[in-house]
Amino acid sequence: MTADLARDPEAHARPDEDRPASSTPSVPPPPSVPPPPPALEARAITRRCPGALANDAVNFVLREGEVHALLGENGAGKSTLMNILYGMVPPDSGEIWRSGRRVTLRSPSDAIALGIGMVHQHFMLIPGFTVAENVLLGAEITGRFGMLDPRRASAEVRALSERHGLPVDPDARVADLPVGIQQRVEILKALHRKAEVLILDEPTAVLTPQEVGELFTVLRGLKARGTSIVIISHKLKEVRAVADRITVMRAGRVVGETTPAEADEQRLATMMVGREVLLTADRSPAQPGDEVLRVRDLHVRDGQGLPAVRGVSFSVHAGEILGIAGVQGNGQTELAEVLSGLRRPTEGQISLAGRDVTTASPRALIDAGLSHIPEDRQRHGLVASYSVADNLALATWNRPPFAAHGVRDEKAVRARAEALVKTYDMRPPNPDALVANLSGGNQQKVIIARELDRPVTLLLASQPTRGVDVGSIEAIHRAIVAARDSGAAVLLVSAELDEILALSDRVAVMSRGEIAAILDASEATREQLGLLMAGARTTP
Amino acid sequence: MGSRRLAFVTLIVAVLVGAAALAGAPRVAAADVVVSMIATTLAVATPLTLGALSGVMCERAGVVNLGIEGMMLSSAFFGWAGALYASAAWGLPPGASLAFGVAMAIVSGGLLGLAHAALSVTFRVDQIIGGTVINLLAVGLTGFLNRQLFFERTGPFGGVVPRSPGVLPRLHLPGLADLPVVGRIFEQQPITLTAILLVVVAHLALFRTRWGLRVRAVGEHPRAAATVGIDVRRLRYESVILGGCLAGLGGAYFTLESVPSFEPLMTNGRGFIALAAMIFGNWTPTGAFAAALVFGAAQALQINLQLFRDQIPPSWSFLQHSSIVGLLPYLLTMLILTGVIGKTTPPAADGKPYDG
Numbered sequence: 001m002t003a004d005l006a007r008d009p010e011a012h013a014r015p016d017e018d019r020p021a022s023s024t025p026s027v028p029p030p031p032s033v034p035p036p037p038p039a040l041e042a043r044a045i046t047r048r049c050p051g052a053l054a055n056d057a058v059n060f061v062l063r064e065g066e067v068h069a070l071l072g073e074n075g076a077g078k079s080t081l082m083n084i085l086y087g088m089v090p091p092d093s094g095e096i097w098r099s100g101r102r103v104t105l106r107s108p109s110d111a112i113a114l115g116i117g118m119v120h121q122h123f124m125l126i127p128g129f130t131v132a133e134n135v136l137l138g139a140e141i142t143g144r145f146g147m148l149d150p151r152r153a154s155a156e157v158r159a160l161s162e163r164h165g166l167p168v169d170p171d172a173r174v175a176d177l178p179v180g181i182q183q184r185v186e187i188l189k190a191l192h193r194k195a196e197v198l199i200l201d202e203p204t205a206v207l208t209p210q211e212v213g214e215l216f217t218v219l220r221g222l223k224a225r226g227t228s229i230v231i232i233s234h235k236l237k238e239v240r241a242v243a244d245r246i247t248v249m250r251a252g253r254v255v256g257e258t259t260p261a262e263a264d265e266q267r268l269a270t271m272m273v274g275r276e277v278l279l280t281a282d283r284s285p286a287q288p289g290d291e292v293l294r295v296r297d298l299h300v301r302d303g304q305g306l307p308a309v310r311g312v313s314f315s316v317h318a319g320e321i322l323g324i325a326g327v328q329g330n331g332q333t334e335l336a337e338v339l340s341g342l343r344r345p346t347e348g349q350i351s352l353a354g355r356d357v358t359t360a361s362p363r364a365l366i367d368a369g370l371s372h373i374p375e376d377r378q379r380h381g382l383v384a385s386y387s388v389a390d391n392l393a394l395a396t397w398n399r400p401p402f403a404a405h406g407v408r409d410e411k412a413v414r415a416r417a418e419a420l421v422k423t424y425d426m427r428p429p430n431p432d433a434l435v436a437n438l439s440g441g442n443q444q445k446v447i448i449a450r451e452l453d454r455p456v457t458l459l460l461a462s463q464p465t466r467g468v469d470v471g472s473i474e475a476i477h478r479a480i481v482a483a484r485d486s487g488a489a490v491l492l493v494s495a496e497l498d499e500i501l502a503l504s505d506r507v508a509v510m511s512r513g514e515i516a517a518i519l520d521a522s523e524a525t526r527e528q529l530g531l532l533m534a535g536a537r538t539t540p
Numbered sequence: 541m542g543s544r545r546l547a548f549v550t551l552i553v554a555v556l557v558g559a560a561a562l563a564g565a566p567r568v569a570a571a572d573v574v575v576s577m578i579a580t581t582l583a584v585a586t587p588l589t590l591g592a593l594s595g596v597m598c599e600r601a602g603v604v605n606l607g608i609e610g611m612m613l614s615s616a617f618f619g620w621a622g623a624l625y626a627s628a629a630w631g632l633p634p635g636a637s638l639a640f641g642v643a644m645a646i647v648s649g650g651l652l653g654l655a656h657a658a659l660s661v662t663f664r665v666d667q668i669i670g671g672t673v674i675n676l677l678a679v680g681l682t683g684f685l686n687r688q689l690f691f692e693r694t695g696p697f698g699g700v701v702p703r704s705p706g707v708l709p710r711l712h713l714p715g716l717a718d719l720p721v722v723g724r725i726f727e728q729q730p731i732t733l734t735a736i737l738l739v740v741v742a743h744l745a746l747f748r749t750r751w752g753l754r755v756r757a758v759g760e761h762p763r764a765a766a767t768v769g770i771d772v773r774r775l776r777y778e779s780v781i782l783g784g785c786l787a788g789l790g791g792a793y794f795t796l797e798s799v800p801s802f803e804p805l806m807t808n809g810r811g812f813i814a815l816a817a818m819i820f821g822n823w824t825p826t827g828a829f830a831a832a833l834v835f836g837a838a839q840a841l842q843i844n845l846q847l848f849r850d851q852i853p854p855s856w857s858f859l860q861h862s863s864i865v866g867l868l869p870y871l872l873t874m875l876i877l878t879g880v881i882g883k884t885t886p887p888a889a890d891g892k893p894y895d896g
Contacts, residue, residue, distance in 0.1 A: 108768065
């Protein structure tokens with residue numbers, strides 16, 4: 001668990017080196033000069049959203065020249081607070097101060113004018129435009145009559161990228177660039193606008209471990225040049241590796257402020273969730289049985305007809321968890337869709353418990369013992385406008401106990417739902433609640449309860465904890481390990497390396513539609529997996 | 541425009557022009573037929589070009605405009621009514637009356653554009669519905685006002701349609717129009733020439749100016765544009781109003797340049813064919829123009845067959861049944877929309893209301 005920290009010892013070993021004028025005891029300010037006011041400050045910010053307080057009298061102080069992590073679970077109000085500080089949404093009440101002046105932000109333009117820049121979680125880039133066009137959009141270089149000057153634009157962006165050590169080809173189309181480089185373009189956008197305060201919303205969610213390392217190097221470089229940085233995250237390891245100070249939010253409120261030196265991961269997790277959390281899944285070694293799933297030379301095309309999975313072969317045995325690691329968009333989604341019957345492969349063979357199921361329908365697969373936790377729970381896992389009880393009956397709605405002779409048994413549906421709601425501790429504990437009104441974690445519990453509530457031959461779990469709070473992750477992980485221990489073969493597809501390492505018995509790494517390697521989990525290291533994810537073919 | 545589609549455009553136009561030349565041979569010189577076909581094609585493609593430019597402007601900003609047909613029909617009426625009024629009530633000379641008519645057409649198109657922008661940008665009505673409403677409104681409004689103004693005894697002209705100021709005159713482009721044989725191609729009326737000029741202007745505006753870059757950004761990813769301080773709503777309003785004005789000028793073609801009268805429903809689906817031209821042209825002004833020429837050539841064939849009616853040999857006379865040739869533009873539309881000639885890609889945020 002400390003691998004990242006070991007790689008980044010300087011992150012908190014010398015947090016204040018680049019800040020001559022801060023309030024650090026080691027560099028006391030001259031008595032005549034008061035400490036500089038915070039670069040950005042939120043005072044008692046409140047913002048109501050339908051049904052909840054997204055921000056409840058939140059105070060947040062970003063000091064000049066620091067990297068400040070805003071830590072919290074999904075829905076804790078981190079993004080809302082930052083959107084307020086970037087002028088995207090107005091607060092209902094409260095004040096915003098920038099370097100000692102009270103400011104009002106009516107739109108992002110106001111924030112930009114005040115030197116505030118933001119890198120959004122979902123990149124705000126136009127795929128068809130070039131890097132230069134994206135960087136300069138809204139602050140274009142023009143000649144007469146508002147005519148664009150592509151040559152000068154290119155030169156300007158090239159100079160900017162060299163100045164900040166963020167190499168990128170200004171004339172490349174953004175759609176053709178890997179995600180890590182796209183993020184660089186986003187940072188350049190902010191720097192071109194002379195951002196002195198940089199807000200990054202979940203910047204590591206889409207990066208490989210190596211890219212995360214590069215990003216942190218870039219952030220330290222920016223800090224050295226005096227940029228004040230806010231980084232939003234729910235990943236404890238990363239927060240501790242890069243931040244000087246950490247503010248933790250929970251349910252719309254700030255629950256505390258700390259530093260990486262003061263709080264270890266366990267302490268941060270407890271602050272985030274509000275109770276003790278088990279960070280590692282407790283499990284015994286696997287006892288693999290017969291081969292359950294066998295995939296041979298599978299080829300799949302994506303929605304645009306482009307090859308997404310290119311000649312993949314592997315097998316999963318009863319009683320083991322095979323983790324499929326990889327950065328999003330390397331064919332895992334299409335692989336899972338084929339294995340669950342939602343998409344047809346163009347080539348190859350799939351057999352489940354000895355039967356050929358290459359072109360089987362989802363219904364046939366369910367009947368053959370497949371349980372599926374889909375990657376996109378809203379689209380493929382739930383009917384949001386149905387009640388919890390109806391969703392719990394969805395997979396086997398046509399069979400006893402839920403139905404007999406084509407007639408639905410309301411009583412059985414309800415009885416089963418009540419039992420499952422209790423077992424999985426769903427909130428609210430009401431089988432009639434609409435799934436649309438549940439939190440992400442509770443929606444996921446509905447799916448897991450439904451999929452594990454029948455004999456499981458193969459459990460296909462895609463990104464099972466995406467967008468799920470730390471508290472629920474624990475329960476979901478326990479359920480997956482329990483399925484394995486009761487004899488199911490488990491295929492776990494996840495972009496979270498921590499999750500892969502915590503649960504898998506064997507790890508397959510997918511990169512550009514191919515399996516780069518299959519490793520024994522006990523031998524795999526984060527670095528090794530990271531290199532394979534980034535496209536390396538042989539491990540170092 | 542991809543090479544495959546460019547080849548298709550060239551092929552169809554060549555086939556249509558060739559068909560006209562064959563039908564006219566041997567009594568009419570092939571060169572004369574070809575020149576006449578090209579000249580007519582440019583003229584009749586005008587409302588399609590302007591309609592397609594209107595669509596390009598709106599959809600590049602992310603607003604689907606299904607109301608081009610209605611905008612053109614309304615403008616055809618208001619342009620005509622304006623010209624008649626200026627001539628009959630104010631006694632302006634024909635040239636000034638027609639110019640006033642054109643202005644009226646552009647303004648009425650712009651106002652419908654404003655209405656569409658309000659529906660789709662401010663009130664976030666489904667844009668398909670908004671466009672359909674404009675089409676229905678145009679049919680009802682022009683039919684009703686036409687009757688009330690010109691065919692009711694209580695109307696301003698006592699139920700008698702006043703003498704029309706005619707149509708816009710052909711301009712004699714100095715130099716070009718004096719060329720032997722092909723000179724006829726350059727003798728065009730002002731709206732036709734303006735439309736060709738506007739293709740160039742629209743191309744430059746969309747792809748070479750800051751405004752165009754921002755419009756395209758808004759049509760591709762409005763939220764991204766908003767985060768760099770671009771006013772999405774304002775740009776969408778501007779584009780859709782501009783699109784309305786372009787459709788308005790296209791409407792003026794029908795009553796001020798083509799024929800000096802207004803008939804109910806006279807746009808006859810040209811606004812929808814313009815949308816097909818926009819799609820085939822991959823949402824670019826130049827591509828849309830090329831596609832408009834294909835449809836224009838189909839219509840020009842029909843007109844030229846009428847023109848050379850007396851010279852056509854009996855074996856070709858079946859082509860004179862206007863219903864056969866008249867079907868061509870619509871058949872071409874269907875063919876193009878099937879995507880056989882290559883797929884095109886609309887702006888990513890096309891038709892999606894922006895609620896940030």
